[in-house]
Amino acid sequence: MKVTVLTGGVGGAKLVLGLTTILPAHAITAIVNTGDDFVHLGLPISPDIDTLLYTLAGKSDLERGWGRGGETWSFMAAVRELGGPAWFNLGDGDLALHVLRLAAFARGESLSQVTAAFARAWSLATTILPMSDDPVATLVDTDDGRLSFQDYFVARQCAPSLRGVSFGGADTARPGPGVLDAIAGADRILIAPSNPWLSVNPILAVPGLRDAIVLAPAPVVAVSPLIAGQAVKGPTAKLMAELGLPLTNASIATHYSGLIDGLLIDAGDDAGEVAVPVARTATLMRSLEDRARVAQAALDLAGALATGAT
Numbered sequence: 001m002k003v004t005v006l007t008g009g010v011g012g013a014k015l016v017l018g019l020t021t022i023l024p025a026h027a028i029t030a031i032v033n034t035g036d037d038f039v040h041l042g043l044p045i046s047p048d049i050d051t052l053l054y055t056l057a058g059k060s061d062l063e064r065g066w067g068r069g070g071e072t073w074s075f076m077a078a079v080r081e082l083g084g085p086a087w088f089n090l091g092d093g094d095l096a097l098h099v100l101r102l103a104a105f106a107r108g109e110s111l112s113q114v115t116a117a118f119a120r121a122w123s124l125a126t127t128i129l130p131m132s133d134d135p136v137a138t139l140v141d142t143d144d145g146r147l148s149f150q151d152y153f154v155a156r157q158c159a160p161s162l163r164g165v166s167f168g169g170a171d172t173a174r175p176g177p178g179v180l181d182a183i184a185g186a187d188r189i190l191i192a193p194s195n196p197w198l199s200v201n202p203i204l205a206v207p208g209l210r211d212a213i214v215l216a217p218a219p220v221v222a223v224s225p226l227i228a229g230q231a232v233k234g235p236t237a238k239l240m241a242e243l244g245l246p247l248t249n250a251s252i253a254t255h256y257s258g259l260i261d262g263l264l265i266d267a268g269d270d271a272g273e274v275a276v277p278v279a280r281t282a283t284l285m286r287s288l289e290d291r292a293r294v295a296q297a298a299l300d301l302a303g304a305l306a307t308g309a310t
């Protein structure tokens, strides 16, 4: 059983971790959003890749969701002393990822190569594939103008009202190595409960990726990022309201229409006008058991769809 997951952000990493508790890790391939990537203080930052690396390695900060647990901040204290930018926090341990990634790029290595090297260093058997090795920058059009993703998400804490999202460089980006094979060869394809507009759409914007998923023989199941019309974390609900979308699972299903065969929603939610088969479980993922339950429920729905049982 080979499972391929489209993921970004903290919620996505939780689902992938849940999958590793119910499947052998080598059966799992994560295609990760890189639209949040940016260069800060000359360092290449890949937040969604790093969040997944930390989460699978058991090194993530469980409070924040991003960055390393048990982090120290001497570097940032020195940056502040010297009047450097303090809006984006780079922990001392986290810094190693960015410095080594910079060195790898300087040696001509790709994001996929350096990501695989990090995964090997931490003995991670899950395959972690950047959606592309070419730069794709998520840009957010707001009532404060067009903002880069981290400016919107971190510097401004998602306060500006969102009008639209675009992906700079997407039209010339190529799917990363192994990405199309991971989609075509999957027995199940999952879309994690990541922000559909900010974390999944960048992946679907890479030419050829969306079509590959549509044409893939595997059933495609998305896990709704909404619970009772609210997002667990991050700006999903606020963004949907600003786009004039009802905060419902039907809006999520419509967003993914033509792409998904089923939607996993929270046990307390009604399906409303969701046009594809739904399954339910408590989708809030606090504990490792929660992550495993949601992953299992998503796989069960995909399995039922594969056998035509639903």
Ligand code: FO1
Binding pocket: 008, 009, 010, 036, 045, 046, 047, 048, 050, 051, 066, 067, 087, 088, 089, 090, 094, 150, 153, 154
């Ligand atoms: N998010 C914040 O809200 N504040 C930060 O200072 C911050 C630093 C940071 C450093 C490395 C990293 O991998 C992620 C970091 N994040 C921070 C989270 C990041 O902005 C988000 O994880 C993604 O871009 C959206 O999921």
